[in-house]
Amino acid sequence: MRVVVDLSRCEGYAQCAFLAPDAFRMHGEEALMYDPEPDDAQRDRVLRAAAACPVQAILVDRLEGRTERRDAPLEASRP
Numbered sequence: 001m002r003v004v005v006d007l008s009r010c011e012g013y014a015q016c017a018f019l020a021p022d023a024f025r026m027h028g029e030e031a032l033m034y035d036p037e038p039d040d041a042q043r044d045r046v047l048r049a050a051a052a053c054p055v056q057a058i059l060v061d062r063l064e065g066r067t068e069r070r071d072a073p074l075e076a077s078r079p
């Protein structure tokens with residue numbers, strides 16, 4: 001999965017680091033470090049972190065359509 005954090009929005013609330021510590025980590029009080037390609041095993045935690053971010057700075061899978069790395073084509077299952 002792909003993750004992008006809009007660091008211009010991030011206010012360093014650390015909700016994400018608390019909910020998905022393998023993908024997001026605080027460095028100091030405000031600097032956020034994150035894994036842009038966390039393992040799919042992290043998906044639930046990363047999605048929870050994205051939902052909990054007070055400023056919606058975490059974007060998940062928004063870039064997948066532009067890469068060669070797409071897995072199952074979800075559109076195919078639509079009616």
Ligand code: SF4
Nearest residue numbers: 010011013014016053
């Ligand atoms: S929860 Fe949102 S605002 Fe807080 S550190 Fe994570 S990305 Fe930044």
